[in-house]
Amino acid sequence: MAEPYDHDNIFAKILRGEIPAKKVFEDPFALAFHDINPQAPVHVLVIPKGAYVSLDDFLDDAPDAQVTGFFRAVGKVARELGLAESQGGPGFRVLSNAGGDAHQEVPHLHVHLFGGRPLGPMLVK
C-alpha cells in the first residue's frame, strides 16, 4: 500500500514558501525549480501543487485536469528552457523515481528534467 503523504517533506515546504528554491516556472498546476545537486547542465525538478507522494498515486488519484495540467507544465518548462527540439533545442530527458527500487528520496511527486549535454545511456547498470 502507498505511504501517506508527509506534509513536512521538503518539496511541500518549498511549495508553501517556507524554504527557498531557484524557481524557473510556476502555473496553477506546477512549480519548477533547479535541483540543488545538478546532474547535468540543466537539471530542473517539476512538481505538482497537489499532495501526491509519487507518479503512482498521482496517476491513480489526481483529477484529469491536474494530470493534464502537470504534464503540460513539464512541456512548457522544456520549451522555455530552450531544450525542446520543436523550438530548435537539443532535446531533453524526463525521469521520475517512484518508490524504493527507484531510489525516490523526496516523497512528493517530482519529475527530473535533464538537458544541456548529450545524456548518455538511460540507466547505469
Ligand code: AMP
Ligand atoms: P529523487 O531521488 O528522485 O527523490 O530526487 C530528489 C532530488 O531532490 C535530488 O536530485 C536532490 O538533489 C533534490 N533536492 C533535494 N532537496 C532539494 C532542495 N531543497 N532544492 C532543490 N532540490 C532538492
